Amino acid sequence: MDLMEAIKTRRSVRRYKPTPVPESLRRDVLNAARFAPSACNAQPWRFVIARNEETKLKLAAASNGQKFIAQAPIVLVACGIPDDAFPTVGGYMSSHVIDVTIAVDHLTLAAQAAGLGTCWIASFKEDKVREILGIPQDVRVVALTPLGYPDETPERTPRKRIEELVVYDRYQ
Numbered sequence: 001m002d003l004m005e006a007i008k009t010r011r012s013v014r015r016y017k018p019t020p021v022p023e024s025l026r027r028d029v030l031n032a033a034r035f036a037p038s039a040c041n042a043q044p045w046r047f048v049i050a051r052n053e054e055t056k057l058k059l060a061a062a063s064n065g066q067k068f069i070a071q072a073p074i075v076l077v078a079c080g081i082p083d084d085a086f087p088t089v090g091g092y093m094s095s096h097v098i099d100v101t102i103a104v105d106h107l108t109l110a111a112q113a114a115g116l117g118t119c120w121i122a123s124f125k126e127d128k129v130r131e132i133l134g135i136p137q138d139v140r141v142v143a144l145t146p147l148g149y150p151d152e153t154p155e156r157t158p159r160k161r162i163e164e165l166v167v168y169d170r171y172q
């Protein structure tokens, strides 16, 4: 699958088969995250892979009860490390959320190309996720995603037209 096809066909998957993800595919998608760019190449991230049923159920509960998360054989928790990140993007913000977000986007597209499903999860309670996984206070939880074989074919979701997104020469 070429890149544009992966971009266009990726969907948020909210039903998963219990089929395990082969080790080689798991490495492939993690490698896609590893190759992501980051400010000053700091790579201020760590990915926690939850495979244990009880842990996955707790993560689903910490994600405001989104039970489908625990259906997938793997739940990936993407963490950012502010102390390792570039502190002043645009003069005002740490790069860790941006860096981790790019890495997770690489991962979701690589998963799509490998026939796997993902779903970006931002509705979670960080303190609960920290407690479940033993994540220290100086590390921030940026996103979760289930990773597994889709058990649904989600509808295409609408997008704005390019003309609505782009302006030329001056913001308007």
Ligand SMILES: Cc1cc2nc3c(=O)[nH]c(=O)nc-3n(C[C@H](O)[C@H](O)[C@H](O)COP(=O)(O)O)c2cc1C
Binding pocket: 010, 011, 012, 013, 014, 066, 119, 120, 121, 122, 123, 124, 154, 157
């Ligand atoms: C930052 C972010 C947070 C999201 N949080 C959730 C979430 O907590 N639960 C969920 O089911 N989907 C979540 N989504 C998925 C979006 O609902 C989905 O990407 C959007 O509706 C477009 O659909 P598509 O991904 O199938 O193209 C999130 C997506 C993003 C980018």
